[in-house]
Amino acid sequence: MKSKRRSKVIAPLLFGLAILILWQIASERAWIGFWVLPSPKDVVNVFIQQPQLIWTHLKPTLYASLVGLLIAFVLGIICAILMHGFAWFKNMIYPYLVISQTIPIIAIAPLLVLWFGFGIASKVFTVTLVCFFPISLGFFDGLRQVPAEQIQLLKSMGASKLTTYRLLMIPAALPSLFTGLKLAATYSVMGAVFGEYLGGNAGLGIYMTRATKSFQTAHVFAVIITISVLSMALFGIVALLDRLFLGWNYRKQAEYEDLA
Numbered sequence: 001m002k003s004k005r006r007s008k009v010i011a012p013l014l015f016g017l018a019i020l021i022l023w024q025i026a027s028e029r030a031w032i033g034f035w036v037l038p039s040p041k042d043v044v045n046v047f048i049q050q051p052q053l054i055w056t057h058l059k060p061t062l063y064a065s066l067v068g069l070l071i072a073f074v075l076g077i078i079c080a081i082l083m084h085g086f087a088w089f090k091n092m093i094y095p096y097l098v099i100s101q102t103i104p105i106i107a108i109a110p111l112l113v114l115w116f117g118f119g120i121a122s123k124v125f126t127v128t129l130v131c132f133f134p135i136s137l138g139f140f141d142g143l144r145q146v147p148a149e150q151i152q153l154l155k156s157m158g159a160s161k162l163t164t165y166r167l168l169m170i171p172a173a174l175p176s177l178f179t180g181l182k183l184a185a186t187y188s189v190m191g192a193v194f195g196e197y198l199g200g201n202a203g204l205g206i207y208m209t210r211a212t213k214s215f216q217t218a219h220v221f222a223v224i225i226t227i228s229v230l231s232m233a234l235f236g237i238v239a240l241l242d243r244l245f246l247g248w249n250y251r252k253q254a255e256y257e258d259l260a
Helices: 002-028 040-049 051-085 087-100 105-116 120-144 148-156 161-196 204-213 217-245 247-259
Strands: none
Touching (some): 040 051, 040 217, 051 217, 105 120, 120 161, 148 161, 161 204, 161 217, 217 247
16 A cells, blocks of 8 residues: 555656656757746746745735635535525526536626726636636535435434534535535636736736736746646645545545455
C-alpha cells in the first residue's frame, strides 16, 4: 500500500520536473520566442521582484471567490432541500437550473455590467452563478439517494419531517454535498477571474489582461500559476473539511479498497 501511495506522488512530480527542464532548455536555446513562452526563471522572477503587485491583484479575486462561494453554498443548500421536499418546487425550478448551465457567462456579460456596474458586485454574482449549480445539484442527488427504508423506519418511530432531515437525510447527503462543494471551490476562482474581464481596477483577471496587451508573457504565466495555486488551496481547504466532518466515510472507502 505504501509503495502505491509513493508512486502516486513521485510519478507526477518527476513528470512535472521533466517538463520544467525541457521548458528551460527550449527557452535558453531560443527555440521559442520569449514573448510566446518565457523561461521558468523569468516567471519565478515575477514572483520575486514584484510580489506586492501580485498580492494587490490577488486580494479582490480571493474576496470575490469566497463571498460568491459562500452565497452559492447557502442558496444551493436551501434550493436542494426545497426541491427534495416539495415536488412542485422541483418541477418548477429544476429545468431552469439546467438551462442556466447552457448559457455562456460571456453572453450575459453586458447585462452584468448594466445590473451591477464594474464593481465587486458583478464579480460576486458571476462566482455565485458558476458555483450554485454543482452545490445544489450535488446536495439534491445526495438527498435522493437516502434509502426509503431508513426514512420509513424513522417515520414509524414518530419522527417528524424536520427531524428526519436533521438526523438522517442531511448527514447521509453530506458526501455528495462536499463533492459538489469541491467542484464549486475550483470554479469560484475561475468565475471571479472571468468577472474581472468585464472591467474594474484590480484583480487577477485585470492583471492578466493588462499583461497580455503589453506582451508581458512572463506576467501572464505568473497569473496563471497564481490562479491555479489559489484554486488548489480552496479545493484543499474543502477537502480538509470533508475529512474532518466525514472521517467515517473515508474509513469505509479505505476498507472497500483493502478488500478489493
